[in-house]
Amino acid sequence: MAFNLPERVWWKPMHTEEKVWIVLCVIFGLTTFFFMPVWHMIGHQNPPSETYKLLPSQFADKVNTFVDQYAVKEASGEVKTDKGTPIVHPPGGSDIYLMGKQWIWYPILELEKGKTYRLHLSTIDVEHGLSIYPLNMNFMALPDYDYVLTITPGEAGEFPILCNEFCGIGHHKMVGKIIVKE
Amino acid sequence: MANQTSDFRTCPTTGLKVHLPAQTLIRINAVTAVVYILIGGILALLVALTRWPAVHLLPADLFYRALTAHGVTMLIFWVIFFEIAGLYFGSAVLLSTRLVGIVFGWVAYLMMLAGSLMTEYTILIGQADVMFSAYPPLKAHPLFYLGLILFAVGALIGCILFFATVIMAKAEGKYSGSLSLVSFGLAIAAIIAVVTIAGGAAILIPTFLWSVGLLSHIDAPTYRLVFWLFGHSSQQINVSAMVSIWYLLAALTVGAKPVSEVFSRTAFLFYAFFINVASAHHLMVDPALTTPWKIWNTGYVFHLAVVASMMHALAIPASIEVAQRKKGYVHGLFEWLKKCPWENPGFSAMVLSFCGFGLLGGITGVVFGTEQIAIVTHNTWRITGHFHTTVVLGTTTAFMGLTYYVIPLIFQREVMMPKLAMIQPWMFAIGVAIFSIAMIAAGGYGVPRRHWDITFAGAPYGFEFSPTVFLLMSVMGLGAIMAVLGGAIYCLVTVGSVFFGKKIS
Structure with a gap:
């Protein structure tokens, strides 16, 4: 039995059934493994790896400069906000910034459909998880690291963004949004 | 070390010689494990009833605290106490030999007990609301990390005793040739455990130093990388231990003999070499890691595990x-299948664990860990559903099945309430399967894990999930209640039998 000592010579050749099964399993393993790099090449959506190291204070400076530069203004000249968070409308093709902090996503990005942007994602306190709805796309925001996601919005509308990495007691209230205009 | 024959008894069922000091250690570790699954089960009920939107039981702070405690209790304390008992059983009892270094066995037990109590206490007083993963810069009280370190070192001593016992038994001529397949599988589990604990030490010690102010900074991606060598690999100890228990239960329940030793042992070796790669699946949508690294690890090294x-x-x-x-x-x-002993909880638990782990847990794990699919699965409830089918439906159900043999063989008591014991694995496993599948389905809609309120009351903006999600979350709640009842019956039968069961002479 399985818990008794095996026969003195247990390394006998396997039966045909087992050999066939191993061959099938290995073919399965090799096939799926082969497709890992192949999907990366022929697929259209891969997790990016472009990353830069910088201090949270440096990232916050970049975000503030970005908001000053592209903030949407009211007729009165005031910066347009939604529930206190400024709305920013950067031109297509530009570098845009999204900062996680306990417990908001800052700022609100207003993008144009079909334009491509380089989205810089990071956090100035603890780890946060960017989760874009209803698409359900998820990427990590880590302190000290600027993660660059190249994005092209494919449809217009408002896309809520949640935090899906536990970030403290207000975690479930951390909801921001991305607006995509036609 | 004493090695008199008076230290041994002969098991009337199996004919194995049981080392009595080892038996005491197995008993105390197993009883502690059951106490922890009882605590973890109560926490599980609180967590599930909070995530069930119609009930929404706990306030946010208590929910996150209960969730942290539930994760640590189940993923670390319940399974590892049980596995240490299993390692002593797989070495000393199965080889009919003495357990080397009984004193160290007690040192290991006391360190694990003290460490686990320290960590639990820190969580329960609200000083460590950081989740099981405890990603810095989220900081817990230093005792949280210190408790885990103490526990891990204790577990490491337990693994060393396993190896020492196997080596000494051979040196003393207690056996010749190779280990039994079950002991071999447990040896693989112990090897994975050593790697796991090394990973835990490598990251928890610096994090402890950071929490007391001796280190100024913990690099976030480095923590994530090394932590999962501990956090995920600790579940790979379970996989190897669980598969060994399947072989053991198949032998105990129907007298099954491995069809090919070479075949099964090769499979165990593949675990030792390749299964740790799964740790990388937590990091597929992280910054700071290169694409070749992600591709290599997402493919599991030719999927050999x-x-x-x-x-x-x-x-x-x-x-x-x-x-x-x-x-x-x-x-x-x-x-042959129809005439299997389906009324034997040891047998049904083995089959349920086997089917649940393979069909639900294994497949979802490999698929969700793929580089591109991680974009839609990362940190959603799909992941939570996946690891409940592996660790709970797989490992825990198998451990429960083995318990019905540990009670007569090691505690020398008859299992009480046999009718309840008969339905217990079915109730538990089906409950877990229901709530896990509901979690995976709701996660497909993007429901985040570790989240108190998916209606986002009090948040500046909201997102309205489809009504299907709320239906699925209610199904999750009902499945969880069924599983918790199954777990409660397990604790009742086990504790009842151990203390009040009829003695077997």
């Missing part, structure tokens, strides 16, 4: 079929 599980998936049912056919159940294709 998957091949290993598929080999066990052939070997175990085959061994059961051969044993049953030898008993004369040869009519038709499936008489």
Whole structure:
């Protein structure tokens, strides 16, 4: 039995059934493994790896400069906000910034459909998880690291963004949004 | 070390010689494990009833606290106390030899107990609301990390005793040739455990120093990388231990004999070499890691750990079929299966664990860990559903099945309330399967894990999930109640039998 000592010579050749099964399993393993790099090449959506190291204070400076530069203004000249968070409308093709902090996503990005942007994602306190709805796309925001996601919005509308990495007691209230205009 | 014959008794059922000091250690570790699954189960109920939107039981702070405690209690304390008991059983008892270094066995136990109590206490007083993963810069009280370190060192001593016992038994001529397949599988589990604990030490010690102010900074991606060598690999100890227990239960329940030792042992070796790669699946949508690194790890090294599980998936049912056919159940294709001892909780737990782990847990794990699919699965409830099918439906159900043999063989008591024991694995496993599948389905809509309120009351903006999500979350709640009841019956039968069961002389 399985818990008794095996026969003195247990390394006998396997039966045909087992050999066939191993061959099938290995073919399965090799096939799926082969497709890992192949999907990366022929697929259209891969997790990016472009990353830069910088201090949270440096990232916050970049975000503030970005908001000053592209903030949407009211007729009165005031910066347009939604529930206190400024709305920013950067031109297509530009570098845009999204900062996680306990417990908001800052700022609100207003993008144009079909334009491509380089989205810089990071956090100035603890780890946060960017989760874009209803698409359900998820990427990590880590302190000290600027993660660059190249994005092209494919449809217009408002896309809520949640935090899906536990970030403290207000975690479930951390909801921001991305607006995509036609 | 004393090694008199008076230290041994002969088991009337198996004929194995049981080292009495080892038996005491196995008992105390197993009882502590059951206490922890009881605590973890109560926390599980609180967590599930909070995530069920219609009930929404706990306030946010208590929910996150209960969730942290539930994760640590179940993923670390319940399984590792049980596994240490299993390692002593797999070495000393199965080899009919003495457990080397009984004193160190007690040192290990006391360190694990003190460490686990320290960590639990820190969480329960609200000083460590950081989740199981405890990603810095989220900071817990230093005792949280210190408790885990103490626990891990204790577990490491337990693994060393396992190896020492196996080596000494051979040196003393207690056995010759190779280990039994079950002990071999447990040895693989112990090897994975050593790697796991090394990973835990490598990251928890610096994090502890950071929490007391001796280190100024912990690099976030480095923590994530090394932490999962501990956090995920600790579940790979479970996989190897669980598969060994499948072989053991198949032998105990229907007298199954491995159809090919070479085949099964090769599969175990593949676990030792390749299964740790799964740790990388937490990091597929992280910054700071290169694409080749992600591609290599998402593919599991030619999926050889998957091949290993598929080999066990052939070997175990085959061994059961051969044993049953030898008993004369040869009519038709499936008489052997029909005539299996389905009323024996050891057998049903093994089959449920086997099917649940393979069909639900293994497949979802390999698929969700793929580089591109991680974009839609990362940190959603799909992941939570996946690891409840592996760790709970797989490992915990198998451990429960083994308990019905540990009670007569090690505690020398009859199992009380046999009718309840008979339905227990079914109730538990089906409950877990229901809530896990509901979690995976709701996660497909993007429901985040570790989240108190998916209606986002009080948030500046909201997102309205489809009504299907709320239906699925209610199904999750009902499944969880069923599973918790199954777990409660397990604790009742186990504790009842151990203390009040009829003594077997």
